[in-house]
Amino acid sequence: MRDVTETLLGFARTLRHAGVAASPERVQVMLQAVGELDVTDAADVYWAGRVSLCAEPDDLPTYDNAFAAYFGSDPTERAQRAARPAPRRVARLFETGGVGGEGPERTEERTTTASGADVLRHRDVARLSTAERAELRRLMALLRPVAPDRVSRRSASAHRGRVDVRRTVQAMLHAGGEVTTLAHRTRRRRPRRLVVLVDVSGSMRPYADALLRFAHVAVRCRPGNTEAFTVGTRLTRVTRQLRLRDPDKALAASSAAIPDWSGGTRLGEVLKAFLDRWGQRGTARQAVVVVFSDGWERGDPALLAEQMARLSRLAH
16 A cells, blocks of 8 residues: 555656646545545546546646556546537527628627636635736625624514503503504514634635635624634634725734734634633624634644534524
């Protein structure tokens, strides 16, 4: 098995030299997939690497060529059909000029292609180009995160619902003791608090900028009902920094306030600190809590499971 691992690692290095960004995380997934398959079957090895090492359709031709050169065997016919690009659909609109159909024919050719936003939707954020990152930031600024409502303990007047005894009696006193109308009341509805926890450890570094921009949009849309924290080796509240109007200034202020940027990961300890200091006191109670993390944990997994179960019981 050691020889197989070294062979697959050599293939991953070959892919990186060829231009496919086979990250260590993707290589680890490939090794796990090959461990569940028949390593002597070239098709199993091919598909295990194809689905784990390739991040976008542009990587498929490079992967096929590297696989054939490294292992000395061409991909299967099925794989070649899957990797072959789909034909471009062209719609031709025929129009005739003149009266009664006479005159030269004019052909207008239109090609159906996907927009830049559709392509961006299926791209890995860590591999975006400069232009794609600019487009992502523009689209991110258009988001308006909305959390569900919750029923408040306070009540408000309504046309139907439970009878409001106090207001009904007041109306009776004004009418000389006669019951003219029945006042009704209902429970008010308030928006739930949104809590965003962004992992800023080293493994999440390529995604931290986009996730913090999303947190900035959420805080700007609902500054009174949104809290933002970063997690890594310690917990940092960045709500105040993200309230700045300009997103670049907000991210710069947040980066200056985060002491563990691109460091290690102790999710269990950090979640416990969040729940003890903030969550249990009301920040996470019946709130919508979003955790952006890849799940890599350097500490005790049992502590992480315990705190996640505690957070699940506390939040909405």
